[in-house]
Structure formats: C-alpha cells, structure tokens
Amino acid sequence: MLQNRVNPFGNIIRTEARGLFMGNRGVIHNHDQEIIRPYKIKTWITCVLAFKNRRRPVMAPDRYTELFFMDEATSFAAGHRPCFECRKAEAHQFKSLWLKGNPDKKFNEKTLIKEIDNILHAERIDKHHLKVTFEESPDALPDGTFVSIGEEPYLLNKGLLYLWSPGGYSKSIPLPGRGKLPVLTPASVVNTFRAGYIPQMAV
Template identity: 65%
Template sequence: MLQNRVDPFGNIIRTSARGTLMGNRGLLHNEKQEIRRPFKLTAWITCVLEFKGRRRPVMAVGQYTELFFLDEATSFAAGHRPCFECRRPEASAFKRFWLKGNHEYGFNAKTPIKFIDDVLQRERIDQDCKKITFMEFPEVLPIGTFVIFKSEPYLIKNGMMYRWSAEGYEAAKPFPKEKLSVLTPKSVVNTFSAGYVPLFIE
C-alpha cells in the first residue's frame, strides 16, 4: 500500500481507499517509493484520473509523485487548486472567482496563476511545513470549507458539518456554538464565498 493519499490537513497518508482526483506537488518519493518531502513545487494542482488516454506507472523513479484525494473539497483544504491542462474549465472558474473574492491583492485576469500559487503557498503551510489555519464561526463559512472539531476534519455543507474519512463522510452534525479552526486556505474560502462550489462526494 503506497503512501499517496492526501487528507484535509494536507498530510500524505496510507489507505486502501481510492480517490476521485489526482494531485501533484512535484517529485516527493525516492527509488523505493517512499515519501521523502511534503512538496517540491509551490504549484499544488489537482487533476482528473484519466486524460487523453495517458498511462503512467505510479511513483515511477524520477517522475512526479501522484497524489490522490477523496474529492475536490478535500484537495482545496489541503492547499491544491485545479490544473489548467486537464481541468481547464474548473481552473478558469477558480481563477475568476478567486479574483472576485480576493480584491486586496490587486490581481486581475492577466495576472499569472503563479502569483495566486504564491499566495496559496503562504496560506497553507508555515516555514516548518505545518498547516496554517484561522478561526471562524462555522455558520458563516461557505459550502465546501473544512474545519477542525475535536481534532478531526469536518466538511461544511447545507448548514451542517460532516466528519471526513478516507472512505467518505459520516452523518451530519450540527454546528457547535464556537469558532473553529479552518483548514481551507483563507483566499480559497473567499473564492467559495464569491461563487465557486467545489465538488464533493455524497
């Protein structure tokens, strides 16, 4: 069992459960298919599982490390964004709504995606590669956002929250009356509030 699934904290974990999307942070593994670093690139992307009939062995020597996600909401919480090659409609929509929701950066439609990737890099992990979070009341967060409750990741959806697992989500739970740590990067939460609705499994 390879260590190639990603949880909402951005951790690369081992599980037999399959993902619905693939991700890329660069070459992270060695010749023994062991993860040696959490990332190499600052562009953390999310891709479809199949694209133009391409086939490649997983964790091949010298090639980028294929990572897998339960769904798109999980990938966003981990700090990834859609790929402009295999998910161009989603990537274009993400950039459009990101710009709409994050005016303070002064970016526009001509701003290279690298500038947004740089913002995401500052928001998702600190200099010690630890997850960055912020505090907010869950009831004001948009659908698709992940929060931490009792040390576990929960998805915000339809006025309730659902505990994440590698296999899927557990039964709905009402919001606690307190602020919670938010796993999804702040600018991505703003993107959701501006109109981008991430995909998640039911």
C-alpha cells in the same frame, strides 16, 4: 500499499481507499516509492484521474508523485487548486472567482497563476511544514469548507458538518451554536467559494 492519499490537513497517508481526483506537488518520493518531503514546488494542483488516454506507473523514479483525493473539497482543504491542463474550464473559473473573492490582493485577469500559487502556499503550510489555519464562525463559512473539531476534519455542507474519513464521510452533526473553529481550507479559497465556486463534494 503506497503512501499517496491526501487528507484535509494536507498530510499524505496510506490507505486502500480510492480517490476521485489526482494531483501533485512535484517529485516528493524516492526510488523506493517512499515520501521523503511534503512538497517540491509551490504549484499544488488537482487533476482528473483520466486524461487523453495517458498511462503511467504510479511513483515512477524521477517523475512527479501522483497524489489522490477523496473529492475536490478535500483537495482544496489540503491547499491544491485545479490544473490548467486537464481541468482547464475549472481552472479558469477558479482563477476568475479567486480574483473576485480576493480584491484586497490587487490582482487582475492578467496576473499569472503562479502569483496566486504564492498566496496559496503561504496560506496552506508554514516554514516548519505545519498546516496553516485561521479561526472563523462555522455559520459564516460557505459550503465546501473544512473545519477542525477535536483535530478531526469536518466538511461544511447545507448547514451540517460531515466527518471526513479516507473511505468517505460518516456521521453528520449540526453547526455549533456559537464560537469559532480552526478552518483548514485556505482563506483565499474560502473567499473563492463565497464568490461562487462550488467544489465537488462526495456527500
């Protein structure tokens, strides 16, 4: 069983469960198909599972490491964004709504996506390779956002929080009445959801 599934904290785990999306962070495995680093490049993307009938062995030597996500909301929480090759429409929509949701960055349509990737990188992982979070009231967050409760990831959707697991979402709980929670989804991506991007959610 390969270590190639990503959870909402951005950690790469081993599980027999399949994912709905694929993605990569560059070459992060060795010739023994072992993960040896959390990322190689700042361009963390989310891809479709099938594209133009391409076939490739998973974790081939010196090729990018195929990572898998249960759904798109999970990939966003981990710090990934849509690929401009295999998910062109979603990628352009994401960029447009990211710009709309984050006017303080002073970017525009001519801004290269690598500039947005630099922002995302600072929002998802620190210099010690630890997950970056921020605090927010759940009732102020848009659907598709992940929060942490007792170090467990929960997806917000339609007024409920759904507990994430590698095989799917299990129990749901109502939003806490008060207080703030650690938010796993990067801050600028949360703003993108507020601006109208609706991530695919397996709930």
